[in-house]
Amino acid sequence: MQKGRNKRHTFNGHRALLVCALCLFGFCLLAQKPVQKQAISHANDSVSQKQPEPKKQQAKSKVYLIHSDVLRKDSRHPDAQVVVGNVVFRHDSVYMYCDSAYYYDQISSFEAFSNVKMNQGDTLFLYGDRLYYDGNTQIAEVRMNVRMENRNTTLLTDSLNYDRVYNLGYYFDGGTLMDEQNVLTSDWGQYSPSTKQSVFNYDVQLVNPQFTLTSDTLEYNTATKIANIVGPSDIDSDENHIYSELGTYNTVTGKAYLYNRSVLTNDGKQLTGDTLYYDRDAGTGEAFRNMVMTDTVNKNMMTGEYGFYNEKTKFAFATDKAVGIDYSQGDSLFLHGDTLMMRTFYLDTDTMFREMQAFHKVRFYRTDVQGVADSLVFSSKDSCLTMYRDPILWNENQQLVGEKICIYMNDSTIDWAHIINQALSVEELDSTMYNQVTGKEMKAYFRGGEMHKTEVIGSVRLVYYPMDSDSTLIGMNVSETSKLEVYLENRKIERMVMSPQSNGTLYPMLQIPKGKDKLDNFVWFDYIRPLNKEDIFDWREKKAEDQLKKNVRGPVELPNQHLFENKKEE
Numbered sequence: 001m002q003k004g005r006n007k008r009h010t011f012n013g014h015r016a017l018l019v020c021a022l023c024l025f026g027f028c029l030l031a032q033k034p035v036q037k038q039a040i041s042h043a044n045d046s047v048s049q050k051q052p053e054p055k056k057q058q059a060k061s062k063v064y065l066i067h068s069d070v071l072r073k074d075s076r077h078p079d080a081q082v083v084v085g086n087v088v089f090r091h092d093s094v095y096m097y098c099d100s101a102y103y104y105d106q107i108s109s110f111e112a113f114s115n116v117k118m119n120q121g122d123t124l125f126l127y128g129d130r131l132y133y134d135g136n137t138q139i140a141e142v143r144m145n146v147r148m149e150n151r152n153t154t155l156l157t158d159s160l161n162y163d164r165v166y167n168l169g170y171y172f173d174g175g176t177l178m179d180e181q182n183v184l185t186s187d188w189g190q191y192s193p194s195t196k197q198s199v200f201n202y203d204v205q206l207v208n209p210q211f212t213l214t215s216d217t218l219e220y221n222t223a224t225k226i227a228n229i230v231g232p233s234d235i236d237s238d239e240n241h242i243y244s245e246l247g248t249y250n251t252v253t254g255k256a257y258l259y260n261r262s263v264l265t266n267d268g269k270q271l272t273g274d275t276l277y278y279d280r281d282a283g284t285g286e287a288f289r290n291m292v293m294t295d296t297v298n299k300n301m302m303t304g305e306y307g308f309y310n311e312k313t314k315f316a317f318a319t320d321k322a323v324g325i326d327y328s329q330g331d332s333l334f335l336h337g338d339t340l341m342m343r344t345f346y347l348d349t350d351t352m353f354r355e356m357q358a359f360h361k362v363r364f365y366r367t368d369v370q371g372v373a374d375s376l377v378f379s380s381k382d383s384c385l386t387m388y389r390d391p392i393l394w395n396e397n398q399q400l401v402g403e404k405i406c407i408y409m410n411d412s413t414i415d416w417a418h419i420i421n422q423a424l425s426v427e428e429l430d431s432t433m434y435n436q437v438t439g440k441e442m443k444a445y446f447r448g449g450e451m452h453k454t455e456v457i458g459s460v461r462l463v464y465y466p467m468d469s470d471s472t473l474i475g476m477n478v479s480e481t482s483k484l485e486v487y488l489e490n491r492k493i494e495r496m497v498m499s500p501q502s503n504g505t506l507y508p509m510l511q512i513p514k515g516k517d518k519l520d521n522f523v524w525f526d527y528i529r530p531l532n533k534e535d536i537f538d539w540r541e542k543k544a545e546d547q548l549k550k551n552v553r554g555p556v557e558l559p560n561q562h563l564f565e566n567k568k569e570e
Helices: 002-031 037-041 561-569
Strands: 063-067 070-074 077-091 094-104 109-120 124-134 139-150 153-163 168-171 175-178 183-186 188-191 197-208 211-221 226-229 233-236 240-244 246-250 255-266 269-279 284-295 300-310 315-319 323-326 333-336 339-345 353-366 369-379 384-388 392-395 398-401 404-410 413-428 434-447 450-464 475-489 492-499 505-508
Touching: 063 109, 077 109, 094 124, 109 139, 124 153, 175 188, 183 188, 183 211, 255 284, 269 300, 284 315, 300 339, 413 450, 434 475
Parallel strands: none
Antiparallel strands: 063 077, 070 077, 077 094, 094 109, 109 124, 124 139, 139 153, 153 168, 153 175, 168 188, 175 183, 183 197, 188 197, 197 211, 211 226, 211 233, 226 246, 233 240, 240 255, 246 255, 255 269, 269 284, 284 300, 300 315, 300 323, 315 339, 323 333, 333 353, 339 353, 353 369, 369 384, 369 392, 384 404, 392 398, 398 413, 404 413, 413 434, 434 450, 450 475, 475 492, 475 505
């Protein structure tokens, strides 16, 4: 009888713990804030619905002994009947089997030993070495080599309590839950055969042929195969790593909806957002709000309100306040455009290369260089950054303008730059004086990050203020030639070579004619220049009077074309 009381005491302790846990869990659900509508719209196949808990009723039916080979009394257990051999008990529609048992008829309970088996209908089977069953509370305490089977789900542990009223089994000393798709292990867990919902705590691990999920708290449904992430969790596969503290993961389709700044990592790239969507089979990830996409290998990143990445094609896309940041040189470059895009060509071949595209209304800033253009493309194939449609480039007090600017890089530093059509270089000396060079095209060569030579080719015109050794202005030189080469040392002009040679006209500082100090295509775009990394978002249009006049070429006349025209007239 004492042993029976001890068993009841054990049950009451577990029962109280279960009721407290369920009440606390219900309170937490009520206290949670509503999930964002956008997140809810994605969760049709991922959010498991909580089933309302049934109101627990005291069992009035009795536990019956159906069969045993031997029935006797034992002086050591005066309140029990000792039953041995092919023992069968029944409580309502549940049948329980064992090799031997102590049957407490008056309190409708029993202790069963060896080859313990419980059948509840034709879907739930419970096995173990020992069982204490209380018919009043309808709780079965199964110990040693425990196995619960519910259709395609199997639960293994050494200590399991199963509550028939709540149809809930829980273990507290380590266990394993298995279905056709996954194997889950944890220190503590519970499983509901009716709702197929399970909860795991402490050292949780979900193992799938394609990935492994580890956490301290996890919910999982064996019917939908959906895991609800409710605490810090890591999902690892051969190439990917996901970190999330809140979300859902469909282990069959590989689709995940993750919240609270979850992080997707693949091949040195990280995608982070307030809300993250990931499709394992398609290899795609999308980030919504406060998106950050980081390439830790090449030391660059993209930010914006929306980002997309395809790990299979290595395609990346960012928009809505999109910013590209390159921090490979220590001094970061910040680039903004309506859309930023990265494409990879000839993937997994010897000729693979990438293109970074920005469009439209592109502005970028770094302390030593700034620029604007309608769009730009950087290709790793030739390490060339090309600025299209009214590009402007600034370096300290120098401005470069043309119809197209190509900047060729060498190990992330400028090797040389090519300004194509209507090339114009302006160097500000003060607010009224500017060195100016214009031509059809211009090539600037760099060494150690500093310009050491410039070539201007075709219809070259020059307005230049030469200086003596103490930097005193001598006058203003105006020249024209076909080709100009300028050699610099420590950012100062060392010499100039004109072909053909032209002395031009040198005007003393006090005798400069009005209007001669500016080339006819001179323009100084100080009002457009990005001032800092925040200013890249403020697009400013050129003034109407400052627009470049495009070179308009007429139709090419073929040799002797006038002969054909005369034939037509005849």
